[in-house]
Amino acid sequence: MSSKSVKRISEYFIKPLHDLSPEAKQPFHFTPFQLPCLNISYSQKGLLFAKPPPSESQDFSITAYLDDLRRSLSATLDHFYLLAGRLVTKKEENPASYVIYLNTENSPGAKFIYATVDATISDILQPADVPVVVRSFFDLNNAISHDGHTLPLLSIQVTELVDGIFIGGSINHMVADGTSFWHFMAAWSEIFKSKDQYHGSISRPPVLKRWLLDGSDPIINLPFTHHDQFIERLEPPPLKERFFHFSSASVSKLKAKANSECNTTKISSLQAVIALLWRSVTRIRRLPVDGETSCRLMVSNRRRLNPPLSDDYFGNPISVLRGTATVGELTANGLGWAAFRLHKAVINYNDTSVKESVESWIKRPFIIKLSQRIDQNYIHVGSSPRFDMYGCEFGLGKAVAARSGWMNKGDGKITMYPGREGGGSMDVEICFASSQHIMDLECDEEFIDALRIE
Structure with a gap:
């Protein structure tokens, strides 16, 4: 499998299907749970699917499938619109400090990639160790959460195998934990499957109102004057x-x-x-x-x-x-x-x-x-x-x-x-x-x- 390489075919940026409400356009300030994670790498999780069996393959078009994924992702971002935003840093002068928040406006959106690889499902699952090529099924390798200032907070990569499809998500770990990532994935799958029956609602809308400690200021000033004072990048070790x-x-x-x-x-x-x-x-x-x-x-x-x-x-x-x-x-x-x-x-x-x-x-x-x-x-x-x-x-x-x-x-x-x-x-x-x-x-x-x- 070491000789297998993933080839990227196309890249898109996906925005929410509808315009954001005035409330959704307001700056979203982070909590003390989130801000310590600025150096944490993006979380990367995904699912490997088998393509439809040969008896049904004539009805399966990867082009149509990707179109459906993009449309349903856009609709899902109506509910999880934070994932289409970017991070912003505002410098305060007195006292000198940083305020980092999430801005949902003026962003290109979440990223959507289509890629291919000349590999089979058995190539991925049969080796004793996870093949190195799996790492290329995800975008934003080496990105840390602070990079959300310039990189998407969510990037989806759909990699087509010979007999399968891998849907991998890379998500800013300061913005979402595993619970929230799989909540998003479930909502996306729900909207995808509903097709023409989707009319704007989902079974489990995300709760976006953030938790605050009683009496605490919703805007947190970090005691820094430059990001070099806290940013750290570690090269993942060979594993x-x-x-x-x-x-x-x-x-x-x-x-x-x-x-x-x-x-x-x-x-x-x-x-x-x-x-x-x-x-x-x-x-x-x-x-x-x-x-x-x-x-x-x-x-x-x-x-x-x-x-x-x-x-x-x-x-x-x-x-x-x-x-x-x-x-x-x-x-x-x-x-x-x-x-x-x-x-x-x-x-x-x-x-x-x-x-x-x-x-x-x-x-x-x-x-x-x-x-x-x-x-x-x-x-x-x-x-x-x-x-x-x-x-x-x-x-x-x-x-x-x-x-x-x-x-x-x-x-x-x-x-x-x-x-x-x-x-x-x-x-x-x-x-x-x-x-x-x-x-x-x-x-x-x-x-x-x-x-x-x-």
Whole structure:
């Protein structure tokens, strides 16, 4: 697959179908959840579909299909119009500071790319490691959120394979988290499928009114006089990416085992699976037993706040939680011990914790610099098997697989997906800088035993 190259055929900019309302044209100011993410790379997720079977292929036209995708994307941007905008920086003089906001006017819109590649679905799914060509299924590689001043906040790339179609989205991570991205994709798929039956409404309109801490100023002044004071760009390291599948039976057994070991029923399926990954990856790294290891979890704060935000709240209200232990503790104790440690980190981060974190940031704003957070003793878990990725069909039926781009990845990055068959099954993508770590993981007894359960 290394010889395969993606060829871009056409590029368009897509604007909302209708003119924006006066309210939608107002500057959209970011929250303390969003502004720290200016250095975070664009999020890249996509779906691989099979083309219609030969018996139906004479009725399938890629030209007509692309036209339908563009028209339905324009209609979707009526609802998610923020994604058609650009970032703007306004410099304040007294005190000297930056104000960064989103402007929905005078923007060319979201980007839409059509590309082709001489590859098949099996070329993508059969190799043990994710082929490098998948990275070219996404636009805006190497872009960070701050680049939204000049680059689109959303870029869709439709790549036609010999027997398939890949729809990949690159979205500004300061503007939207995974929940919001898959909400957008679901709405786009809904409008696409409705065709002539679409009359301007969708089943789940996004909630665009932003959350503010009581008494806080909606306009945040960042304590900078030039973007060089906070901007950081890191070159993604060379990585091997491999998928592992946990059947619903495997997930259920892991959850039961973790709860049984702790004499509780509170540990979730996801916590049990992540605990297994944390233990197994830590073992194969052969770290000193007295060293500290951590498992970092990306979590949504929508339901942690009181009152809670809607699941349809559009934005990036996320936090990074951490379970920590010494290597000796993690490997000497069982699955339940590790899972309950993660469980406690999750349940202890509540409305009070979220608001205290936001209040602290408002007092001393900072922009995340990933170079200051590199730690070879941790795993970082992103995305979620609870996202309804396979509900987004775009007229092609259920996707055969979900994949991600190469941004926001590093050694020990784990990306979670729902299993295609549903039922609580999960797919896990694990990134390692070392091929030896992948081979060692496939020999880790606890890990392989969990995969074998059917």
